Amino acid sequence: MTRSLLIFMGAFAAISMSFTALALLPSLQLSTIEPTPGTDDYTYEEQLGRDVYLREGCIYCHTQQVRPQGFGADIQRGWGDRGSRPGDYVYDETHQLGTMRTGPDLHDIASRQPSRDWHLAHLYQPRSVSPGSVMPAYPYLFEVKPESRVRPSEVTVPISPQYAPPGDSVVVATEEALALYEYLMTLKLEEMSGS
Amino acid sequence: MPDSDDVTPQSRPEGASPEALEANWRRIVDRSTRWPVIAFIASATAWLLIGSLLALIASFKFQFPDWWTQQAWLTFGRVRPAHLNTVIYGWISMAGVGIGTWLWARLLKTELRGGLLMMISVVLWNIGMVIGTIGILAGYSRAIEWVEMPYAAFAFIVPAMAMVVASFLLTLQKRRVEHLFISVWYLGAMILWGPFLVIAFLLPIYSGIPEATANWWYAHNILGLWITPAGLAAAYYFIPKVIGRPVYSYHLSYLGFWTLALFYNWAGVHHLVGGPAPQWLATVSIVFSAMMIIPVIVVAVNHHLTVVGHFEKLKYSPTLRFVVFGAMSYTVVSLQGSLQSFRSWQEVTHFTHYTIAHSHLGVYAFATMIAFGAIYYIMPRVTNWEWESPRLISLHFWTTGLGVGAYFTALTIGGVIQGLQMLDPDVAFLTIVEDTKPWLVVRSVSGTLMTIGHFVFAYLLVRILTKSGTRPEGPTYFHPVPAGVFDRSTGDGHSSDRPSVEDIEEHPGL
Numbered sequence: 001m002t003r004s005l006l007i008f009m010g011a012f013a014a015i016s017m018s019f020t021a022l023a024l025l026p027s028l029q030l031s032t033i034e035p036t037p038g039t040d041d042y043t044y045e046e047q048l049g050r051d052v053y054l055r056e057g058c059i060y061c062h063t064q065q066v067r068p069q070g071f072g073a074d075i076q077r078g079w080g081d082r083g084s085r086p087g088d089y090v091y092d093e094t095h096q097l098g099t100m101r102t103g104p105d106l107h108d109i110a111s112r113q114p115s116r117d118w119h120l121a122h123l124y125q126p127r128s129v130s131p132g133s134v135m136p137a138y139p140y141l142f143e144v145k146p147e148s149r150v151r152p153s154e155v156t157v158p159i160s161p162q163y164a165p166p167g168d169s170v171v172v173a174t175e176e177a178l179a180l181y182e183y184l185m186t187l188k189l190e191e192m193s194g195s
Numbered sequence: 196m197p198d199s200d201d202v203t204p205q206s207r208p209e210g211a212s213p214e215a216l217e218a219n220w221r222r223i224v225d226r227s228t229r230w231p232v233i234a235f236i237a238s239a240t241a242w243l244l245i246g247s248l249l250a251l252i253a254s255f256k257f258q259f260p261d262w263w264t265q266q267a268w269l270t271f272g273r274v275r276p277a278h279l280n281t282v283i284y285g286w287i288s289m290a291g292v293g294i295g296t297w298l299w300a301r302l303l304k305t306e307l308r309g310g311l312l313m314m315i316s317v318v319l320w321n322i323g324m325v326i327g328t329i330g331i332l333a334g335y336s337r338a339i340e341w342v343e344m345p346y347a348a349f350a351f352i353v354p355a356m357a358m359v360v361a362s363f364l365l366t367l368q369k370r371r372v373e374h375l376f377i378s379v380w381y382l383g384a385m386i387l388w389g390p391f392l393v394i395a396f397l398l399p400i401y402s403g404i405p406e407a408t409a410n411w412w413y414a415h416n417i418l419g420l421w422i423t424p425a426g427l428a429a430a431y432y433f434i435p436k437v438i439g440r441p442v443y444s445y446h447l448s449y450l451g452f453w454t455l456a457l458f459y460n461w462a463g464v465h466h467l468v469g470g471p472a473p474q475w476l477a478t479v480s481i482v483f484s485a486m487m488i489i490p491v492i493v494v495a496v497n498h499h500l501t502v503v504g505h506f507e508k509l510k511y512s513p514t515l516r517f518v519v520f521g522a523m524s525y526t527v528v529s530l531q532g533s534l535q536s537f538r539s540w541q542e543v544t545h546f547t548h549y550t551i552a553h554s555h556l557g558v559y560a561f562a563t564m565i566a567f568g569a570i571y572y573i574m575p576r577v578t579n580w581e582w583e584s585p586r587l588i589s590l591h592f593w594t595t596g597l598g599v600g601a602y603f604t605a606l607t608i609g610g611v612i613q614g615l616q617m618l619d620p621d622v623a624f625l626t627i628v629e630d631t632k633p634w635l636v637v638r639s640v641s642g643t644l645m646t647i648g649h650f651v652f653a654y655l656l657v658r659i660l661t662k663s664g665t666r667p668e669g670p671t672y673f674h675p676v677p678a679g680v681f682d683r684s685t686g687d688g689h690s691s692d693r694p695s696v697e698d699i700e701e702h703p704g705l
Contacts, residue, residue: 003375004367004375004379004383007375007380007383007384008383008384008387010453010456011383011384011387011388011456012387012391014456014457014460015387015388015391015392015416015420015460017460018412018416018460018461019391019395019412019460021461021479022408022409022412022461022463022464022476022479022480023395023396023401023405023408023409023412023413026404026405026408026409026472026473026476027400027401027405027409029405029473030403030404030405030473053338054336054337054338055273055334055335055336055338056267056270056272056273056334057270057271057272057273057275057276057336057338058272059272059338059340060271060272060275060276061271061272063546065470065471067469067470068469071469071538071542072469072542072617072618073617073618073619073620076620077617077620077624083471084470084471085471086403086404086471086472086473088471089403089404089471090403091403092402092403092406093402094337094338094339094402094406095339095402095403095404095406095407095410096338097404097407097467097470097471098546099340099466099545099546099550100546100547100550100551101546101547101617102548102628102631104624126260127260127261130625131625132625132628132629133260133625133628134256134257134260134628134632134635135260136256136260136264136270136271136272137260137261137264138264138270139264139265140264140265140266140267
């Protein structure tokens with residue numbers, strides 16, 4: 001058993017070291033970190049919207065990390081005025097940093113595009129506001145119904161004629177679509193003093 | 196350290212009588228692994244088909260973004276992680292366990308112990324995969340890359356892994372060899388690393404940025420410490436076995452093992468280069484990614500110099516052709532991995548389709564192709580039957596080989612263009628999207644080719660499992676083998692005019 005024990009022990013030691021350094025130490029190093037200005041805990045509705053973001057897999061095309069000045073061109077593209085910092089994520093139970101930019105970075109989307117009409121139309125049919133986009137449409141986050149049956153409390157989404165439903169039907173945002181918009185509006189990088 | 200090598204024919208005792216004995220125990224050992232190996236490989240293949248179809252749906256959505264958008268469960272953001280989880284935890288993990296089980300018993304020269312545990316394991320594993328796949332599609336994804344399946348899925352898969360470990364350890368205790376072949380090292384380490392990784396990352400102790408570093412520590416190591424060791428173990432066994440000569444340098448293989456064990460597990464956090472994580476982490480990862488050149492060169496030397504001078508055998512043996520394709524891809528993907536961890540390279544390629552190309556070079560061109568080759572060798576020995584059609588095997592090879600080649604080339608070029616454009620703030624984002632589209636068409640076409648190959652492979656597997664057709668005489672080769680190509684030096688008891696069960700099981704070719 002000696003030779004095989006040696007292999008097992010060596011293999012175990014190797015993985016334990018990197019586990020400690022790469023998975024446990026960062027938790028300790030960042031455990032006392034302060035949230036950056038403007039980073040608040042999520043409200044009930046924002047959290048609901050965040051759950052939609054997680055569920056629909058937005059992460060597979062959108063990152064939430066602005067690269068710092070001098071690395072990439074994120075700031076020049078207008079994706080944020082500063083690079084993202086660990087303090088921006090303290091309330092993120094499930095990180096959504098992402099690894100892919102089929103679509104643009106979203107960490108500062110609230111500064112760049114605050115319009116609710118734009119976001120809801122974009123979610124209902126991305127190509128109605130962003131021609132050539134390959135983003136999926138999310139019609140199931142909306143309801144299409146006759147204008148006469150829309151309640152006053154409901155939010156009607158203006159859609160360009162080419163993509164609008166026929167007849168007198170209109171597009172109404174569901175609670176989930178509105179929550180997702182509220183969550184997107186939490187993605188905002190505020191200027192930091194001394195950064 | 197004994198000089199002899201247990202799996203190469205040269206070291207076998209000379210003379211017919213020990214040979215006959217050897218053939219006899221080998222049949223007994225193969226038979227003991229039969230049901231677990233069949234169950235794991237058949238399940239893996241089913242997940243491969245499901246994973247391929249999910250991949251095609253995800254890929255074609257870039258050509259037809261308004262296709263199947265009413266169904267929430269078919270949206271890209273659910274289908275894509277469902278693809279990843281089915282091919283990683285269903286296909287390549289279960290195939291790795293199936294192939295590893297067969298190798299383990301053979302190389303320890305003893306019957307598989309804990310066969311019942313293995314059969315329970317395969318059932319639990321499949322239940323976990325069904326829960327996980329449906330879970331993601333139904334909207335219960337954990338949205339953590341590489342572990343999207345909900346906890347409920349891992350509640351089945353972790354015990355399933357533990358049962359595999361138990362069976363491996365029980366078998367190890369009864370081993371009848373002094374010397375442990377290098378494949379045993381890799382497999383032994385793999386069954387320790389796999390469960391360690393999964394359990395360590397399932398702990399509910401991470402959030403925010405530390406979760407991201409733990410995430411990439413985990414995801415990269417599932418590739419490097421769970422999938423890679425299985426692939427290398429198979430390559431180390433099958434290349435010398437089919438060619439009929441020992442591994443080029445046995446001592447180098449130890450160096451390769453320990454450097455992989457020490458370096459690889461530090462490499463994953465290079466995914467966070469330039470991001471908000473503490474940069475010492477990314478720097479450490481870059482250093483170790485670069486050091487990975489050592490084990491890669493060692494393994495490359497060992498595999499490729501074993502093949503040198505025997506390239507004509509690739510023409511005949513399906514196993515060898517798939518495995519050598521995989522071993523060559525391993526060299527390419529690993530060197531690429533070391534180089535691309537550098538900041539200047541990451542600045543361009545990170546966040547682009549280039550990364551997707553790289554991961555398919557690893558999981559597909561390396562690990563999956565080796566798995567195919569290994570299965571072509573193993574199945575006749577556990578089913579006591581032969582593959583129905585060398586032409587279909589050939590079709591499988593060319594569709595998957597050309598498919599992954601085109602896939603890799605297109606997404607690498609497309610990804611670099613995408614990355615360079617992204618660095619230029621004057622290029623509008625929608626222009627980048629537009630310029631990426633042609634490369635994504637190539638991806639859909641090559642993915643279709645690979646999927647066709649998978650269905651051909653699955654058909655062949657069904658045929659051999661049901662013992663359909665007339666049993667071919669002797670092992671399946673692509674072409675008739677001229678005398679002498681696969682003959683071993685002396686006394687291996689082969690008689691060309693009398694192909695028998697022993698011949699098929701003993702023949703170094705397929």
